Amino acid sequence: MDEILSLLPGYNCGSCGFKQCRDFAAQLKSKDDIQRCPFLEREMFMDNFEKLSELVSGTSSAEEAKIIGVIDGLEADFMLAPLKDECSCREFIHPFDGSVEINVGDFLRYRPLGCPVTHFAKVIDIDPGIYTIHMVGPLHRLGRDDFEFKDAGLCMILAFEGKVSRGKLPKVGQTVKFVPEYCMMQKVHSGMVVGVEGKDVRIEAIDLKVW
Template sequence: MDSWSTPANDEVDEVWRIVKRIEKLLPGYNCGECGFSSCREFAGKLVDVAGLVRCPILKQERFSGRAEEIAGLLGSSERTEEIVGVLDGLMADFSLSPLPGEPSCREDLHPFNPEARLEEGDIFRYRPLGCPITHFAKVLKSSQGVVTVHLIGPVHLLLGLPAPEDIGICLVLAFEGTICRGRRPEVGETVRFLPEHCMMQKVHSGVVVHSEGERLRIEGIDLKVW
């Protein structure tokens, strides 16, 4: 694919609309015969019609004519940079960066520890459910058992302070940030995204519940990618 050249957002959106149209023209069996985990991922990797030979099901008579339609779509698109997770090798729809002036994306957490009492300004450590990495966070607000935080890293080591309290495992409920690379999704869409501050560069999935310009809120967070 072509290298990233920071195209206008409407151009990026058009490319990803074409990718979604190609995905719908593929058989949709997610069989893995092409070497990718899903038809969606295969659609995002295609750069020319020659790549369609990797899909044996598309050759069946019932899918006649679809290869030609895909070829037409490929000819009308300019592909963008792949956004790929380092840990899992999965392709993301976009990267999520912090809101302007903030150190990381905002995250909503639900601590599993019933004794955790967190207030605005508190710094603590925890481990997200499904992630092996300890996170360090600062509380922005806390209400009804949900804590909104910024990730700040182990700053106590730099300052020579004691380690923050470890409250155990937390469920990540939501991310909020801005799109820095990739396409702009629709509200209600299940997406794959790569948080810029993720130490493992692991692709996450979730559902877009709010979109305002480049600002997004994504809920239903899962480290399993759908």
């Protein structure tokens, strides 16, 4: 128990429902229990979170199920799930064809550079030349024949924002391999982590041609 206690923030703030961190440490049995402490999801305590997870589960990270890309057989560091109450991870794309007029709310057909699959997405925000989208699927997933869209053509994928749902939480500045949960091919992507808040991450410098 002393080892677990040494990894807790030690603020005795009561946010977890216990008066002291010592009382909280005594009842830890799973990762879900650990998440009751709001401070352990902050970047400065990420290493402690991982060590506590190993201690309370009785397993090491190496013993956990590996995340393997289906199409390429590569091992990923984590699975990336949508942010809370969103339908897919946020993607930030740049169409090579700048002549297409795109507005918030439009549906796009596009193909990410480095991916053989045509995607469909809804535009949720716009910066000059950069479109934030939620992917809504390849067409067969939509289940409708009257689907109207604009053809954005070949696009560069600039960034992802999502939540780590399985695997090791990354640190800012770390180059990572990850699999978006909704990716039809379950293909390993790579990029650099530029933001971490709890389990929410932003990954830039995206490369779909991972070797």
